[in-house]
Amino acid sequence: MARPIATLAAALIVVPLFAASAVAQSPAPAAPKPNQCAVPPDLIAADPTLPGLAKRLQDRQPVIIVAIGGASTAGVAAGSPANAYPQRLQEALARRHPGIPITVINKGIPRQTTREMIARFSADVLAAKPNLVIWETGTVDAVRGMEVDEFATALDDGISKLRAGGAAVMLVNMQFNPSLASVIDFGPYLDAIDRAADLDDVYLFDRYQIMRYWSDNGRFDLVDVPSGKQAALAGEIYRCLGETMADAIDRAAR
Amino acid sequence: MDVHAPVAAVVPTPARGEVRAERDLRLDFFRGLSLFFIFIDHVPGNVLAYATFHALAFSDAAEVFIFISGFTAALVYGRSLMRNGALLATAQIYRRVWQLYVAHIFLFVIFVAEVSYSVLVVHNAMYIEEMRVANFLETPHLAVIRALLLLFQPAFLDILPLYIVLLAGFPLVLMGLRVHRLLPFAVSATLYAATLFWGWTPHTYPAGAPWFFNPLAWQFLFVIGATAGFSRVTGVWPFPSGQWFRMLAIVVAGFCALVSLDWTIHWLYDPFPLVLAKQLWMHTLDKTDLAPLRLIDFLAIATTTMVFVRPGSGFLHGRWARPLIVCGQHSLYVFCLGIVLAVLGHFILSEFYDGVLMQAAVNLVGFAAMIGLAYLLEWYKLAARRVPDARAAAGVSE
Numbered sequence: 106m107a108r109p110i111a112t113l114a115a116a117l118i119v120v121p122l123f124a125a126s127a128v129a130q131s132p133a134p135a136a137p138k139p140n141q142c143a144v145p146p147d148l149i150a151a152d153p154t155l156p157g158l159a160k161r162l163q164d165r166q167p168v169i170i171v172a173i174g175g176a177s178t179a180g181v182a183a184g185s186p187a188n189a190y191p192q193r194l195q196e197a198l199a200r201r202h203p204g205i206p207i208t209v210i211n212k213g214i215p216r217q218t219t220r221e222m223i224a225r226f227s228a229d230v231l232a233a234k235p236n237l238v239i240w241e242t243g244t245v246d247a248v249r250g251m252e253v254d255e256f257a258t259a260l261d262d263g264i265s266k267l268r269a270g271g272a273a274v275m276l277v278n279m280q281f282n283p284s285l286a287s288v289i290d291f292g293p294y295l296d297a298i299d300r301a302a303d304l305d306d307v308y309l310f311d312r313y314q315i316m317r318y319w320s321d322n323g324r325f326d327l328v329d330v331p332s333g334k335q336a337a338l339a340g341e342i343y344r345c346l347g348e349t350m351a352d353a354i355d356r357a358a359r
Numbered sequence: 360m361d362v363h364a365p366v367a368a369v370v371p372t373p374a375r376g377e378v379r380a381e382r383d384l385r386l387d388f389f390r391g392l393s394l395f396f397i398f399i400d401h402v403p404g405n406v407l408a409y410a411t412f413h414a415l416a417f418s419d420a421a422e423v424f425i426f427i428s429g430f431t432a433a434l435v436y437g438r439s440l441m442r443n444g445a446l447l448a449t450a451q452i453y454r455r456v457w458q459l460y461v462a463h464i465f466l467f468v469i470f471v472a473e474v475s476y477s478v479l480v481v482h483n484a485m486y487i488e489e490m491r492v493a494n495f496l497e498t499p500h501l502a503v504i505r506a507l508l509l510l511f512q513p514a515f516l517d518i519l520p521l522y523i524v525l526l527a528g529f530p531l532v533l534m535g536l537r538v539h540r541l542l543p544f545a546v547s548a549t550l551y552a553a554t555l556f557w558g559w560t561p562h563t564y565p566a567g568a569p570w571f572f573n574p575l576a577w578q579f580l581f582v583i584g585a586t587a588g589f590s591r592v593t594g595v596w597p598f599p600s601g602q603w604f605r606m607l608a609i610v611v612a613g614f615c616a617l618v619s620l621d622w623t624i625h626w627l628y629d630p631f632p633l634v635l636a637k638q639l640w641m642h643t644l645d646k647t648d649l650a651p652l653r654l655i656d657f658l659a660i661a662t663t664t665m666v667f668v669r670p671g672s673g674f675l676h677g678r679w680a681r682p683l684i685v686c687g688q689h690s691l692y693v694f695c696l697g698i699v700l701a702v703l704g705h706f707i708l709s710e711f712y713d714g715v716l717m718q719a720a721v722n723l724v725g726f727a728a729m730i731g732l733a734y735l736l737e738w739y740k741l742a743a744r745r746v747p748d749a750r751a752a753a754g755v756s757e
Contacts (some may be wrong), residue, residue, distance in 0.1 A: 335485075
């Protein structure tokens, strides 16, 4: 089997090198194991910025963030929402902005299409009067093979709706899945999210490329996980996503 | 019978008014090119995908493939219709439909192997939601029957079912063409407009997934191709061909090319300014229903191509055009091989390493295999024609 060998080689060669360089470059904040989560800066966009959020942080006002999405927002694979990335994001932001009450509300429900999520925007999202909405979507639409133009139209509608409700928006695209890409054609849907974000000037958190980076560089083996360790691995990845998302928010909210 | 056999072998004596011409190599060349682009676009994450037809147009290789398929179908079966009558022409068409159907089922089996492998290899609870696509493995009794009925079209297995349905309805188009050269065009345009207006979409398995290529919409492009191709049988060009029409086509194609190129550059390099995307991009997306903007751009490109690339253009006889032409002449087999290679290529890229060098290797090996198969088929065809025994054997085994 070439894969374990390649992974082992990557772990032996790439990780120590990268870890060394990461330590040398940035004395990271007191997050646990920051090196494992580190990604190159070009994977975290600097714009469009989030000026409203920046102002609230500057004025030390409370910040409310709602994360709406599917199974990977709900944290199903890690056992509970307590291990999901919204919780980790809240912890990371609290550590970076001590004294400011920052709440991240998790509204992930598995197996919903983009349209189904939009249908619960007013009750689940806007009712909380969020300053920022993190909208993770696309997986179910791609898996079910929904029409791409309808998916793009739905994204556009959803973004307008969230903005009309007074919230800034951060889109999150799909998880990187190294083995099913020829079975599920994520490409057109990833492109649609990319372009909707570009056209509507919405911040895109490129989870797909970030996870792909971790996988390619041997930080995590996403394919062959012993059954007893699957929840732990999911928890680790969600923690890294939360950390990286906090980086992204800090970079965009200035 | 090989439908791609040179015209001379099919029609010994031209009927009155029939245009006798050498085989139009442009059809083979562009069909071959579209096969390569389809292969490139089907390898996920392929960097070369930025250099395919779509970079300069709202439409892509699928439109080229379907249009030329309609054109050649009318050319070949139209001649047979005039010479042999409706019954034999229909039988010939259905023989082709059967070949396509068998090819589709073969690709489906390969797809099932790929999914089964992936599902058994991936052990990661994070992908439960994504693995649902594989849930037909839990209900094979439903999935296999639906695949046989062309109602289950997993990723990348979508264009053959379209082609099968279009060709199955093609005898009707031929009869219509014989009645009046624009009759099928009128009926087809009405069906296309009604499909867009009322949003008719046939659905597939699993429930709710549309046909990736809506045959009710795409039939229009196939029939446009057939209407144009039938002019090679009757000698009468059915569409406008005046100077103004050609100028309009060139302007439209040029405009769409500039806009598409701008988008391609912008989406590769963000600071590059983006024009008209807010207004137009959403309208170019609907590949399922063959969005009017895609159709108009494609027809403008086809007209422009006919203006600038003459049938006797020197480059068509050049050395580098030859492989594409041979591929275009054996399009069914090369197309199927391209899909299989794309699936294998993806497997290699995801399983081992997906750097640029590996991508280049996958592309090169894929091109070489497609060209190699086409040359093998060409050699076999010529050899079988030269040797009477082999010809008989080929007839039996085909």
